[in-house]
Amino acid sequence: MQQDPERIAKVYDTVAVQYAKEFEGEHEKKPKDREMLEKFSKETKGGRPVWDFGCGPGHTAGYLKTLGVEVSGLDLSEKILEQARTIHPKIHFRKGNILDLEFENDSIGGVVSFYAIVHFTKEQVKQAFREIFRVLQPGGSLLLTYHIGDETIHLDEFLGKKIDIDFMFFTTDFITGCLKKSGFEKIEIIERDPYPGVEYESRRAYVFAKKPVARKPLKRGTT
Numbered sequence: 017m018q019q020d021p022e023r024i025a026k027v028y029d030t031v032a033v034q035y036a037k038e039f040e041g042e043h044e045k046k047p048k049d050r051e052m053l054e055k056f057s058k059e060t061k062g063g064r065p066v067w068d069f070g071c072g073p074g075h076t077a078g079y080l081k082t083l084g085v086e087v088s089g090l091d092l093s094e095k096i097l098e099q100a101r102t103i104h105p106k107i108h109f110r111k112g113n114i115l116d117l118e119f120e121n122d123s124i125g126g127v128v129s130f131y132a133i134v135h136f137t138k139e140q141v142k143q144a145f146r147e148i149f150r151v152l153q154p155g156g157s158l159l160l161t162y163h164i165g166d167e168t169i170h171l172d173e174f175l176g177k178k179i180d181i182d183f184m185f186f187t188t189d190f191i192t193g194c195l196k197k198s199g200f201e202k203i204e205i206i207e208r209d210p211y212p213g214v215e216y217e218s219r220r221a222y223v224f225a226k227k228p229v230a231r232k233p234l235k236r237g238t239t
């Protein structure tokens with residue numbers, strides 16, 4: 017089912033308060049998240065700006081800030097952004113759509129995006145990767161996570177609220193193919209088992225990828 021951004025925003029508006037409570041400080045319980053975010057913070061090496069796309073209530077941006085990364089957050093849901101601004105008053109958050117980013121080409125140093133593609137169809141994942149690639153600066157880094165698999169889980173209830181939304185899982189072959197097609201290079205995908213009792217019991221993946229540094233055109237006469 018195509019999940020239009022308005023529907024997704026409505027779902028996260030509905031669960032914003034509960035979502036913020038449930039996921040506050042979640043990286044404290046997930047050592048691999050912290051390791052991957054630390055690796056990302058070193059890779060971006062002070063590159064600017066850095067954005068958390070699909071930031072939710074801002075815990076990933078918040079953790080990156082503790083590592084010294086000047087990061088801002090973007091999300092579709094106004095209510096979830098209200099939570100993010102309350103919990104992390106020193107971080108800038110704004111509304112936006114990953115599928116149609118209001119950023120110039122080559123303007124962003126690093127993008128982190130944790131589980132923001134979970135509601136996208138395969139076509140929307142391709143569109144999201146094209147958009148992220150477009151806005152990244154040459155040499156810019158992406159760190160993205162997803163649930164591994166090929167199933168779709170439909171939820172009528174989430175965090176005690178009535179909703180109507182699909183959560184999509186993706187195979188690593190599919191994600192790798194889409195990233196390559198969008199132009200990304202240096203693609204590294206790290207998979208892990210779930211942390212029992214801490215999170216939904218699915219296998220997860222962390223993707224690192226880079227936008228290639230523009231090559232200088234060869235001068236006449238050089239071989």
Ligand SMILES: C[S@@+](CC[C@H](N)C(=O)[O-])C[C@H]1O[C@@H](n2cnc3c(N)ncnc32)[C@H](O)[C@@H]1O
Pocket residue numbers: 021024025028039069070071072073076090091092093096112113114115129130131132133134135
């Ligand atoms: C599963 S939550 C993940 C939130 C947070 N990154 C985390 O790890 O908990 C998905 C988030 O992505 C946002 N989102 C979904 N589609 C989006 C889109 N097209 N553009 C921007 N944000 C989007 C939702 O509003 C929601 O906050």
